[in-house]
Amino acid sequence: xxxxxxxxxxxxxxxxxxxxxxxxxxxxxxxxxxxxxxxxxxxxxxxxxxxxxxxxxxxxxxxxxxxxxxxxxxxxxxxxxxxxxxxxxxxxxxxxxxxxxxxxxxxxxxxxxxxxxxxxxxxxxxxxxxxxxxxxxxxxxxxxxxxxxxx
Numbered sequence: 001x002x003x004x005x006x007x008x009x010x011x012x013x014x015x016x017x018x019x020x021x022x023x024x025x026x027x028x029x030x031x032x033x034x035x036x037x038x039x040x041x042x043x044x045x046x047x048x049x050x051x052x053x054x055x056x057x058x059x060x061x062x063x064x065x066x067x068x069x070x071x072x073x074x075x076x077x078x079x080x081x082x083x084x085x086x087x088x089x090x091x092x093x094x095x096x097x098x099x100x101x102x103x104x105x106x107x108x109x110x111x112x113x114x115x116x117x118x119x120x121x122x123x124x125x126x127x128x129x130x131x132x133x134x135x136x137x138x139x140x141x142x143x144x145x146x147x148x149x150x151x
Contacts, residue, residue: 028058028097029098031058034049043070047063048062051077056107119137
């Protein structure tokens with residue numbers, strides 16, 4: 001991740017220990033803290049692992065559903081019996097989560113699920129939810145981000 005001295009490594013380990021206790025919705029807010037999926041690693045039920053990116057460019061988290069040793073041919077996105085994607089609704093649309101900072105807000109056209117409704121972002125660098133900034137979001141019946149919004 002980055003070069004760290006002994007104290008930096010200990011601090012990063014402390015962050016990971018804390019983050020392991022978070023509920024899935026909160027885990028998405030600090031996705032970069034979690035370790036990247038690594039073949040050969042022994043994962044335990046409840047562990048979080050990061051692999052790839054979701055539809056809005058955020059790191060995709062998975063929660064381990066069964067103790068196992070990871071292998072290169074058994075990756076999270078293709079093994080739902082071992083890994084449950086975190087932060088996606090039933091159709092794979094990212095759940096809205098508060099951006100970690102002012103540089104990773106939602107972009108125009110991003111589609112998210114918020115409280116059971118899908119919304120398309122109308123503003124760049126949107127940091128607020130559809131409830132907090134209704135003028136920056138449009139409710140949509142889109143099944144995916146490529147379809148036009150419903151008026």
